[in-house]
Every structure is written in structure tokens, then in C-alpha cells.
Amino acid sequence: xxxxxxxxxxxxxxxxxxxxxxxxxxxxxxxxxxxxxxxxxxxxxxxxxxxxxxxxxxxxxxxxxxxxxxxxxxxxxxxxxxxxxxxxxxxxxxxxxxxxxxxxxxxxxxxxxxxxxxxxxxxxxxxxxxxxxxxxxxxxxxxxxxxxxxxxxxxxxxxxxxxxxxxxxxxxxxxxxxxxxxxxxxxxxxxxxxxxxxxxxxxxxxxxxxxxxxxxxxxxxxxxxxxxxxxxxxxxxxxxxxxxxxxxxxxxxxxxxxxxxxxxxxxxxxxxxxxxxxxxxxxxxxxxxxxxxxxxxxxx
Numbered sequence: 001x002x003x004x005x006x007x008x009x010x011x012x013x014x015x016x017x018x019x020x021x022x023x024x025x026x027x028x029x030x031x032x033x034x035x036x037x038x039x040x041x042x043x044x045x046x047x048x049x050x051x052x053x054x055x056x057x058x059x060x061x062x063x064x065x066x067x068x069x070x071x072x073x074x075x076x077x078x079x080x081x082x083x084x085x086x087x088x089x090x091x092x093x094x095x096x097x098x099x100x101x102x103x104x105x106x107x108x109x110x111x112x113x114x115x116x117x118x119x120x121x122x123x124x125x126x127x128x129x130x131x132x133x134x135x136x137x138x139x140x141x142x143x144x145x146x147x148x149x150x151x152x153x154x155x156x157x158x159x160x161x162x163x164x165x166x167x168x169x170x171x172x173x174x175x176x177x178x179x180x181x182x183x184x185x186x187x188x189x190x191x192x193x194x195x196x197x198x199x200x201x202x203x204x205x206x207x208x209x210x211x212x213x214x215x216x217x218x219x220x221x222x223x224x225x226x227x228x229x230x231x232x233x234x235x236x237x238x239x240x241x242x243x244x245x246x247x248x249x250x251x252x253x254x255x256x257x258x259x260x261x262x263x264x265x266x267x268x269x270x271x272x273x274x275x276x277x278x279x280x281x282x283x284x285x286x287x288x289x290x291x292x293x294x295x296x297x298x299x300x
Contacts, residue, residue: 001284001285002290003015003280003281003284003292005259007121007184007185007236007259008184008185010094010159013039013092014037014038014039014281015258015259015260015277015292016038016039016249016260016262016273016280017096017238017259018038018041018261018263018266019240019266020043020044020045020123020261021044021045021070021098021263022262022264022266023266024043024044025041025080025084025087026041026043026084026088026091029270032271033273033274034274035091035093037273037277038274038277039093039094039259040094041088041091041096042123042261043084043096043097043098044074045074045099045100046077046080046100046110047076047100047101047102047106047110048076048101048109048110049076049077050079051072051073051074052071053070054071054073054207054208056207057206057207058208058211060205060211062215062217063217064216064217065213065214065218065264066214066215066264067194067205067206067211067214068212069208069211069212071208077110077113077114080097081117085118095118095119095120095121096119096120096122096123096161097114097119097122098123098163099123099124099152100128102129102131103131104132104147104148107124107151108151108155111152114157114158115155119158120159121158121160121161121184121185122158123161123162123163124149124161125163126138126145126163126164126165127165127167127191130144137165137167139168140165140167140174142173143177145162145164145177145178145181146177146178147181148181149162149178149182149183150181150182153182160183160184160185161183161185161186161238162185162187163188163190164186164187165190166188166190166191166218166221166222166225166241167193171228172228172229175229175232176232178233179233185236186233186236186237187238187239188238188240188241189218189221189225189226189241190212191211191212191213191214191218192213192214192218192221193211193212193213194211194213195210214241214242214263214264215242215264216242216244217242218241218242219241219242219248219251222240222241222242222252223239223251223252224255225241226255226257227255229256230255230256230257230297236259237257237258238257238259238261239252239253239255239256239257239261240252240260240261240262241263242264243261243262243265244265244272245279246275246278246280246283247279248276249280250279250283250295254295254297254299255299256296256297257296
């Protein structure tokens with residue numbers, strides 16, 4: 001059985017990777033997981049300067065999921081390049097760096113810096129608020145999606161993955177905008193915006209009031225959006241959103257994803273990614289699939 005996946009010319013040994021923000025940059029999980037068994041490690045978002053993140057509390061549990069308002073806390077690109085990339089280079093896995101920013105210029109600064117680094121792909125997190133547009137996320141405006149994709153592509157030496165926000169009316173509009181801007185790959189979905197109120201303290205569960213909902217609760221939404229995007233564009237898609245088992249991952253592949261990311265499940269089961277990869281192989285063996293790519297988009 002061949003589990004290799006090709007994403008814009010980058011070959012992964014299997015279609016399973018980590019979801020940004022749930023795995024640090026790999027070091028924290030390396031004593032629990034053999035990173036060399038993963039198709040790729042997707043790092044936590046990195047910006048042009050260190051970001052302190054939001055005030056606490058920043059995480060709240062919900063029914064079938066969790067909410068977070070970490071605020072993309074990160075050490076900045078300089079420390080990331082000195083510390084995290086050399087660590088990940090020890091392992092036989094692909095390195096995908098998630099990039100965040102508050103302006104187009106912020107993103108481009110990080111992308112230009114990473115052009116000099118030995119990393120395999122860039123994932124652009126466009127769920128960040130665009131400070132020049134009154135705080136609306138880049139990913140909620142198709143015109144902004146196309147523009148930032150185009151600007152990033154002008155500067156990137158690695159293939160560019162645009163990570164789409166689900167907080168839109170029509171995911172196909174932003175998918176097509178990213179494709180028009182020159183994206184090589186799409187990843188979706190990012191978290192859904194939610195809110196939780198502590199009725200005993202009569203206040204918000206998160207200091208930020210709202211946060212990103214993830215985990216099993218969002219999976220049906222994510223599968224639907226991956227299916228819609230896969231039928232709207234010709235780009236490969238990395239599907240994510242509530243994947244905890246191989247069965248979950250296979251749903252995304254059948255809906256049109258070429259690869260998958262495991263996120264929230266890492267918090268309660270550090271071995272989730274490896275279990276998912278092994279389960280996909282077992283499924284292929286059971287049903288006679290020779291190549292994992294045969295699963296992609298099989299359900300029409």
C-alpha cells in the first residue's frame with residue numbers, strides 16, 4: 001500500500017499532519033510521539049515579532065469540544081528560526097510553518113525571512129484580524145483573501161497553503177479567491193467563533209469573550225466545507241476540524257481532502273496522529289485500496 005501524498009510537489013510519507021496551534025513546534029510532543037512517523041509537522045503560528053497573546057482565562061471546555069482565545073501567542077520569527085527549525089530538522093518529516101500577522105506587510109516579512117530557511121511549506125493563517133480594515137479577519141473578505149495570497153506568493157520560495165476561515169457565508173467564495181491569488185494548497189477549517197458564559201460567576205468563560213470552537217462538535221461543518229471547496233477549486237486540500245480517529249480522517253478524504261490535520265485530539269491523546277495514520281492504512285488494506293490518493297473525493 002502506498003500512503004504517500006504529493007502536495008504541490010512536496011511528498012509526504014502519509015497524509016497525516018498536526019494542526020497548527022495544537023502541537024507547539026513539535027518539541028513538547030516529541031517524548032510522546034515519534035515525529036518521524038508523521039507526514040508533516042505544522043508549527044504554531046509565528047509572526048514577525050513576538051506576540052504576548054490574550055489575557056487569561058484563554059481556554060474553556062465545551063460539549064464535544066473546546067474553545068480557545070490564545071491570541072496566537074508566539075516567540076516571533078527570529079527565535080523560531082534559531083530554535084524550532086533546527087529541532088524539527090532532526091526528524092524525517094516535512095516542516096510546514098504557520099504564518100500569522102496583523103497586516104499584509106507583517107505576513108510578507110515572515111514569508112521573506114522563511115525563504116532563506118530549510119522548511120517545506122508555508123501555511124498562511126488568514127483568520128487573523130486585519131488592523132487596516134477595522135479588525136475583520138483577512139479570511140472573511142474574498143477580495144482580501146485574493147490580495148494577501150497574491151502578495152505572499154510573490155515572496156514565497158516554498159509552496160503556499162492558505163488556511164481558510166469557516167466564519168463566512170460561502171466557503172467556496174474564499175476558496176476561489178485563494179486559488180485566484182495563486183495558492184498552491186488550501187487547508188480548512190480553522191476554528192468557528194463561539195462564546196461561553198459561566199452562569200455561576202455571571203461572566204464570560206474566556207477573558208476575550210469570544211473564542212475559537214474546535215473538536216468533535218465542528219466536524220460535520222468541516223466535512224461539508226471541505227466537500228464544497230473540493231468541488232469549487234482544483235487545488236489540493238488539507239482537511240481538519242474535529243478529527244480524533246482514522247474514521248474521522250477518512251471522511252475528510254472521501255469528501256475531497258488529499259491530507260488531514262489532527263488538532264484538538266492532541267491535547268488529550270498525544271498519540272492521536274500516529275493512531276490516525278495507522279488506521280488509514282488498516283482501512284486501505286481492508287477495502288483493497290493500493291494508494292491513499294484513491295480515497296480523495298471518492299464520494300460525489
